Amino acid sequence: MARITLDHLAHSYLARPKGEDDYALKEMNHEWGDGEAYALLGSSGCGKTTLLNIISGLLRPSAGRVLFDGRDVTDQPTTARNIAQVFQFPVVYDTMTVRENLAFPLKNRGADAAYVAKRVQAIASVIGMEAALDRKARGLTADAKQKISLGRGMVREDVNALLFDEPLTVIDPHMKWELRTQLKSLHREFGHTMIYVTHDQTEALTFADKVVVMYDGRVVQIGTPEELFETPAHTFVGYFIGSPGMNILPAKIEGDRALINGSSVALGRHYGPLAGDVTIGVRPEYARLSATEGLPVRIARVEDVGRHKIVRAEFFGNDINIIAREDEAIGADMTRVAFDASRINVYADDWRVEGEAA
Numbered sequence: 358m359a360r361i362t363l364d365h366l367a368h369s370y371l372a373r374p375k376g377e378d379d380y381a382l383k384e385m386n387h388e389w390g391d392g393e394a395y396a397l398l399g400s401s402g403c404g405k406t407t408l409l410n411i412i413s414g415l416l417r418p419s420a421g422r423v424l425f426d427g428r429d430v431t432d433q434p435t436t437a438r439n440i441a442q443v444f445q446f447p448v449v450y451d452t453m454t455v456r457e458n459l460a461f462p463l464k465n466r467g468a469d470a471a472y473v474a475k476r477v478q479a480i481a482s483v484i485g486m487e488a489a490l491d492r493k494a495r496g497l498t499a500d501a502k503q504k505i506s507l508g509r510g511m512v513r514e515d516v517n518a519l520l521f522d523e524p525l526t527v528i529d530p531h532m533k534w535e536l537r538t539q540l541k542s543l544h545r546e547f548g549h550t551m552i553y554v555t556h557d558q559t560e561a562l563t564f565a566d567k568v569v570v571m572y573d574g575r576v577v578q579i580g581t582p583e584e585l586f587e588t589p590a591h592t593f594v595g596y597f598i599g600s601p602g603m604n605i606l607p608a609k610i611e612g613d614r615a616l617i618n619g620s621s622v623a624l625g626r627h628y629g630p631l632a633g634d635v636t637i638g639v640r641p642e643y644a645r646l647s648a649t650e651g652l653p654v655r656i657a658r659v660e661d662v663g664r665h666k667i668v669r670a671e672f673f674g675n676d677i678n679i680i681a682r683e684d685e686a687i688g689a690d691m692t693r694v695a696f697d698a699s700r701i702n703v704y705a706d707d708w709r710v711e712g713e714a715a
């Protein structure tokens with residue numbers, strides 16, 4: 358397994374990039390820990406696949422270096438990097454049996470027969486295909502073929518890293534959950550460095566120790582699911598993670614208070630003067646309706662989603678979402694919203710500002 362270093366890494370698909378906008382990946386410097394499971398999360402076109410292809414060696418970056426355990430691999434082809442990859446669509450040999458497909462990466466490297474047999478059996482059990490081991494891959498469903506691809510990706514124990522590019526797209530929803538859980542337990546067992554590309558936050562949050570959130574060619578935050586929830590480093594993270602995402606409300610900050618349309622809201626921390634476009638971020642979980650407390654709000658509708666209710670409302674001309682308990686009565690007298698001061702984040706030009714203890 359390897360520690361992966363991205364050193365002044367940047368990529369443009371243009372031959373002569375002029376400004377920053379011409380870069381699919383803006384310059385980044387990161388070190389990803391040996392044996393950790395990372396999810397690369399972001400919306401379509403933010404650069405996830407570009408970054409994964411640079412790490413795997415399918416793409417040479419236009420600037421910077423990639424290092425595995427401190428060793429420069431930037432100019433090495435994929436085959437020399439000793440990594441396993443699983444793509445969105447199945448890569449299997451139709452004329453081979455499931456067993457032969459799973460054994461292929463091991464036999465290719467000259468592993469001995471007893472080890473291959475044992476390992477194939479273990480992986481077949483992880484992907485739930487023990488009963489189909491002697492069937493030809495031809496004729497299997499796309500779902501089953503993708504499970505074989507996942508198995509082939511995981512069969513070798515000696516790889517530097519395991520890279521997944523949206524591998525569960527063709528898998529049915531129930532199996533998705535099961536495979537994700539299996540991947541996670543496999544990671545615990547073998548400690549592979551894993552990088553998993555997805556645009557699905559549930560997939561990212563259940564799979565990864567650390568989630569790398571990308572936006573517009575940049576890594577905007579690397580954090581645990583809890584950090585992304587509690588202290589999003591960028592408003593995009595606040596908005597993208599959570600269901601619904603964080604409320605972003607224009608405000609003026611004065612010390613330990615935010616002014617919204619002239620009304621004052623307590624903050625958990627103290628802030629110095631801020632430049633740029635200033636907003637506060639409040640998760641719907643940390644906003645509550647009240648008859649007496651807080652600022653005026655107008656409820657537009659209430660959605661009962663089973664576990665809780667999502668209240669869609671208007672707040673000084675902005676949309677705001679509030680999560681209410683399932684058993685909470687929402688009467689006509691609920692005309693105010695109050696926020697949990699210690700959970701409010703402050704942003705200047707979309708980046709989180711770290712306040713001082715009040």
Ligand SMILES: Nc1ncnc2c1ncn2[C@@H]1O[C@H](COP(=O)(O)OP(=O)(O)OP(=O)(O)O)[C@@H](O)[C@H]1O
Pocket residue numbers: 370381399400401402403404405406407408556
């Ligand atoms: N081969 C290419 N040539 C030119 N531009 C490309 C190429 N591949 C990707 N891009 C551009 O680079 C940017 C990043 O694309 P990339 O595929 O890395 O994003 P992504 O986050 O993986 O998106 P998706 O989830 O849709 O796969 C996009 O603007 C895309 O249009």
